[in-house]
Amino acid sequence: MAPRPSADRVVELAELVRTYKDAYYNGQPLVTDAAYDALEDELRALDPENAALKSVGAPVVVTEWEKARHAIPMGSLNKVVNEAELRQWAARCDQLGAESSLAPISNDLLVTEKLDGLSLAVNYERGRLVDAITRGDGHVGERITANARRMKGVPARLPEPITVSIRGEIILKLSDMKIGFPGTDAPPRNRAAGTSKRYDGAGCEHLTVMFYDLEGGDTEYATEREKYVRLLQLGLIVPPFEVTDLEGALRIHADYASNKRAALDYEIDGLVVRANDLRAQQLLGELGDRPRAAVAFKFPSLAKISRVVAIAWETGPTGRVTPIANVEPVEIGGATVQFVSLHNVSNVDRLGIGVGDEVLVSRRNDVIPYLEEVVVKHGPSVTVPTECAACGGELGRRGEYLVCTNRECRAIVEGRIRRWVGTQDILELGDKLIAQLVEAKLVREPADLYRLTVEDIAGLERRGTLVATKVLANLRAKLPLTLPVFLASLGMDDFALETAKLLVANGYDTLEKVQAASAEELAALKGMGAIKAKSVVSGLASRAEEIQRLLDAGVVPVAPSAGGALSGKSFCFTGTLPRPRKEYEELVVKHGGTVLSGVTKDLGYLVMSDPTSASTKAEKARKYGTQCIDAAAFMALIEAADRGAVGDGAPAVGEGTAGAD
Numbered sequence: 272m273a274p275r276p277s278a279d280r281v282v283e284l285a286e287l288v289r290t291y292k293d294a295y296y297n298g299q300p301l302v303t304d305a306a307y308d309a310l311e312d313e314l315r316a317l318d319p320e321n322a323a324l325k326s327v328g329a330p331v332v333v334t335e336w337e338k339a340r341h342a343i344p345m346g347s348l349n350k351v352v353n354e355a356e357l358r359q360w361a362a363r364c365d366q367l368g369a370e371s372s373l374a375p376i377s378n379d380l381l382v383t384e385k386l387d388g389l390s391l392a393v394n395y396e397r398g399r400l401v402d403a404i405t406r407g408d409g410h411v412g413e414r415i416t417a418n419a420r421r422m423k424g425v426p427a428r429l430p431e432p433i434t435v436s437i438r439g440e441i442i443l444k445l446s447d448m449k450i451g452f453p454g455t456d457a458p459p460r461n462r463a464a465g466t467s468k469r470y471d472g473a474g475c476e477h478l479t480v481m482f483y484d485l486e487g488g489d490t491e492y493a494t495e496r497e498k499y500v501r502l503l504q505l506g507l508i509v510p511p512f513e514v515t516d517l518e519g520a521l522r523i524h525a526d527y528a529s530n531k532r533a534a535l536d537y538e539i540d541g542l543v544v545r546a547n548d549l550r551a552q553q554l555l556g557e558l559g560d561r562p563r564a565a566v567a568f569k570f571p572s573l574a575k576i577s578r579v580v581a582i583a584w585e586t587g588p589t590g591r592v593t594p595i596a597n598v599e600p601v602e603i604g605g606a607t608v609q610f611v612s613l614h615n616v617s618n619v620d621r622l623g624i625g626v627g628d629e630v631l632v633s634r635r636n637d638v639i640p641y642l643e644e645v646v647v648k649h650g651p652s653v654t655v656p657t658e659c660a661a662c663g664g665e666l667g668r669r670g671e672y673l674v675c676t677n678r679e680c681r682a683i684v685e686g687r688i689r690r691w692v693g694t695q696d697i698l699e700l701g702d703k704l705i706a707q708l709v710e711a712k713l714v715r716e717p718a719d720l721y722r723l724t725v726e727d728i729a730g731l732e733r734r735g736t737l738v739a740t741k742v743l744a745n746l747r748a749k750l751p752l753t754l755p756v757f758l759a760s761l762g763m764d765d766f767a768l769e770t771a772k773l774l775v776a777n778g779y780d781t782l783e784k785v786q787a788a789s790a791e792e793l794a795a796l797k798g799m800g801a802i803k804a805k806s807v808v809s810g811l812a813s814r815a816e817e818i819q820r821l822l823d824a825g826v827v828p829v830a831p832s833a834g835g836a837l838s839g840k841s842f843c844f845t846g847t848l849p850r851p852r853k854e855y856e857e858l859v860v861k862h863g864g865t866v867l868s869g870v871t872k873d874l875g876y877l878v879m880s881d882p883t884s885a886s887t888k889a890e891k892a893r894k895y896g897t898q899c900i901d902a903a904a905f906m907a908l909i910e911a912a913d914r915g916a917v918g919d920g921a922p923a924v925g926e927g928t929a930g931a932d
C-alpha cells in the first residue's frame with residue numbers, strides 16, 4: 272500500500288472547514304464564501320465522506336428570535352370539507368375564468384398534500400441561504416435562520432447561484448419523532464413548532480422541510496407544475512404532486528382518505544387543490560388574503576368533543592406516573608375512545624384540565640387517542656397528587672414526569688417483572704401469578720425469578736406443582752439471553768429492543784461495552800439521538816446493581832453474533848408467513864444474524880411467502896442483489912446453521928445442497 276500523502280492535508284482541511292462553518296453558522300464568517308467553497312471543494316475531492324462536510328456547525332446561542340417582515344405575505348387557504356364544496360369551488364373558478372376567456376380551470380388542477388406543520392420562507396441570495404422566516408401572522412414572522420440550517424432539506428447552498436425565496440412546511444416525520452423524541456406521542460406538528468423555535472436549536476436536526484412554492488429566481492413559470500419541477504431541480508424535497516381535473520382531484524382525495532394518508536411517514540390534514548395555470552391564478556386574484564384559485568380540501572375530522580369523567584394517575588414499571596383521562600365514550604374514526612393518556616404532569620399543567628371539562632379528543636393516524644385541548648372549562652383543574660396511587664409512596668418530579676420514589680412500589684416491581692417476562696415471551700408466567708409472587712414478597716426484581724423453587728410457586732393460592740414446574744422450565748428455556756433481549760427486558764426508559772439491537776449492531780456487543788459507553792458516544796450513532804442516548808446511559812447506571820444481581824443469578828447475556836452461524840447475515844421478513852414473524856426473528860438472532868425492518872443495500876435475505884413476487888419490496892431487494900426466499904428456504908438455512916453447514920458463501924438454500932457437510 273502506498274502511503275497517502277494527502278492524509279495530513281485532509282486533517283488540516285477538515286479542521287478549517289469546521290472552524291469556518293461554525294463561524295458562518297453563527298453569522299460571523301471568517302473568510303469569503305469563495306474561499307470557503309474552495310476549501311470545501313478540495314476536501315470533497317480528497318475525502319468525499321469526510322464528516323466535516325456533513326457537520327452542521329456549532330450550536331448558536333440565541334436568546335430571542337428577531338421579528339422579520341415577509342417581502343411577500345404568506346397567505347392562507349380557504350377550506351372545503353366535502354365533494355359538494357369542492358365542486359362548488361371548481362364551478363366558481365370556471366365561471367370567473369370564463370369571464371376572462373380562460374379555458375375551464377377545473378380541467379387543469381394541481382393536487383398536492385397539505386402538510387400539517389409550520390410554514391417557513393427561506394431566502395437564498397446567489398444560491399446561499401441568508402434568511403429563514405416562520406409564517407407568523409403571514410406578514411411578520413420570526414427569523415429562525417440558525418435553526419433552519421440544521422433541518423433536513425434546507426441546503427446551505429443551492430446548486431445554482433440564484434436569488435430566490437422558497438416556501439415550505441417544517442414537519443416532523445413519524446420515524447424521526449421515534450428517534451429524536453422517543454416516548455412522546457404529542458402531535459408531530461406541536462413538536463415541530465416547539466423544536467423549530469428552541470433557542471439552542473436542539474432537535475432541529477430531526478425536522479424536515481418540504482417545499483411547495485418559489486418566488487423570484489431567474490425563470491418565468493407558466494404553471495404550478497413547472498415550479499414544482501424547478502424545486503426538484505434545485506435538489507429540494509417537495510410533497511407528491513399531480514396535475515389532473517376535478518374528477519381526478521376527487522379520486523386522489525378518496526384514495527388518500529381511505530389508505531394513502533395512513534401509510535405516510537408524516538401527517539397531512541388534507542390536499543391542496545389549485546389552478547395549475549399561473550395566469551389563471553393571477554386573474555382570479557385574492558379575496559381577503561386568500562387566493563381564489565386554490566383551496567385546502569380537508570379530510571374528515573378525526574377529532575370530537577367529549578367530557579372528562581375522571582383523571583387517574585398510573586405508576587408504570589420505570590416509576591413514571593402517567594395521568595390518564597377517562598372521558599365519556601365517544602366514537603372517532605370507527606373506534607370508541609374512553610381513556611386518553613395525558614402523558615405527563617407537565618402536559619396536565621399546560622392543559623389546565625379538570626373533571627367535568629369539555630375536551631377535544633382526536634385519533635391521529637387512526638391509532639392513539641390524544642387530548643388536543645380543553646374546549647370549555649367547567650370546574651377546577653385537577654390537583655396533582657403527591658402520593659403514588661399504587662403504594663402511597665412519595666411522588667417526585669423528574670423532567671416532565673412525576674415519579675414514584677419508592678423502590679419497592681408494587682406498580683414498579685410488578686411492571687418490571689411483567690416487562691421482563693413479556694419481552695422474553697415466557698409462557699405460563701401471567702400477570703396474576705406475577706402479582707401473587709410480588710405480594711408474597713418472593714420476587715422483588717427479575718433476578719429473584721431465577722431463585723424461585725417449585726415449592727415457592729406451588730405454595731401460592733390456586734397454583735400447583737404442575738404449573739410451578741412448567742413456569743420454571745419456561746423461564747430457564749429462554750437462557751442464555753442475547754444481549755439485546757437482556758437489555759430490553761430490563762424495561763428502562765426509552766430503551767426498547769430496537770435500541771438495544773442498534774447498540775449491538777454498532778459494536779457494543781457485550782454488557783461491559785454497553786455499560787462503559789458515554790452519552791456523547793452513543794448520541795453519535797445513527798438512529799440514536801442525544802435524548803435517547805442520555806436515557807440509555809442514566810438507565811444503565813441506575814440499574815447497575817440490579818444487573819449485577821442478575822449476573823450473580825446466572826443470567827448472563829451473550830453477544831448475538833458470537834460465533835453464530837448466521838453471523839454477518841441479515842434478514843427481513845415481510846407479508847404473511849406460516850409462523851409468527853417474531854419466531855423467525857428470534858431464530859435469526861439466536862444464530863447470530865441480524866433482523867432488519869426494511870430492504871436496504873445491506874440486506875442479505877428477504878423472506879416472503881412468494882419470492883417471485885413483483886411487490887415493491889421484492890423488486891427493490893432484487894435490485895440490491897438481496898436474495899428473496901420463502902419460509903421453507905429460511906428454515907432450511909436455520910437447519911443448516913444448526914448442523915454448522917452455513918459458510919460464507921452458502922446461498923444455495925433449499926436446493927438440497929445446504930447439508931453438504
Ligand SMILES: [Zn+2]
Nearest residue numbers: 659662675680
Ligand atoms: Zn409507588
